Amino acid sequence: MENKTVIEQIKKSFCNLTSFKERDNALEIITAFSTINNKFVSVFVTITNQKIVVTDSGWIDQNYYETPNFEESEDLIRRIIYSYSLNYKVKSTFDKSGIEYYYKICNKIEEVPSAVFDLANFIVGAVNSFCIQYKDEKEEKERETFRSDANTFLKSNYVEDVKLRHYLDDFKNIKFSAIITKKSKINLITYVTGSTSGYFENDLRKSIVNFEISLKSKYEKLINEKLTIINDKSEGYSIEKSASILQLLNEKTTKEPIKWSEKERILEYI
């Protein structure tokens, strides 16, 4: 293989990949930069009010790159786009109808290629940030399934006495997976699950904190049992790995954590 041949081939391919559309109001440069949803990024060069402007022409805002809409990740996406805009020194402005245009200004024609390079890189980053699924779908699913199974179990055994995702009246922001009221006594229950040991241990920590806070509640004396149901079928479950946190949780609960496979034990305690 001759290096020269490869070099020429790459130069030719890369160069030919960039193409143009001459529009009435601007020159569109269809760049060689592409996004993870397989769109080639376009930037527009126009001279307006004696300035050379390189802009995305509102294509990101108007979703011409056809990215999915993960509303729950909006904050994250905004932060990513902000970082890219700082790095590539890309500014943004709004037209009268409220559409956002990302742009760079050039003082002379010689600056245009560099601005096109920066803006194209920015657009790749911005568009890709919309394409990524940030939520861990597997985790969400496993969590939801376990929560639903545990809820059903408690509901079928305690019917009206159980309140799901409930709180103690004086700490409304601290929610327990379930609160069972029986014989004028309160029983606090937390669920622990996770598709990875990280998620699993996060649940353990949350249970520890919740039980710790319950000690400060004015209802503390009415609390009978503090129980944790752990999903021993979940992939994140490992007694060895999570030994130290499990030990700490053990000190906060009234009984040892109850494995889901031995859930009938709950009925003995409450």
Next chain:
Amino acid sequence: MNKTNIEIKDQFNFFNELVYEEKIILNKEILLQPKKNNVFWFTGQSNVQHNTISEDIVFMIEQSKRDNKYGIKLRCNNFIKQPYFRFDSDGPAHRNENPEIPLEEQSIKTPHFNSFDENGNYIAYKNETLKNEAEAQIIANDINFGISLFCMETNSKLIDNNFPSVIQLIQELGFTENININFDNINFE
């Protein structure tokens, strides 16, 4: 991102039948009305009667009042959620990602059709008409030419063998014949 459409891969013959078998578009005129979730777009549609498939099929048109970009789509929601065949007059070039295609040929500029290959990959292509740049330009600028082209490509027509036309509520649209973004009106500091 999942780039492969499993339904299309598994039922590629059915997909081809949906696209290329004869279809009758039921509405002669398609009224473009403001889109509910985006004020810059107008949309209109007609039901389609397929010669061999009894599923609900919809012929859809969308047009931007900002820059005249329009799209024509065929949907069959019982088959796949997104449109199964499309035409885009403008917008970004699509990359047909395939190592066997020379890099410079992987970029398919608009106007182009969007379809799927036998592996369920989303692809763009230009037919012979669109490969001619001058003709492609004329089609991109005039939605009625676009509708004719789309109908011929997908074997769709009206019961009287004509193609449907769009009705735009001119006053409401408020655009002149040649719409373009006027960059002079935008404040680039």
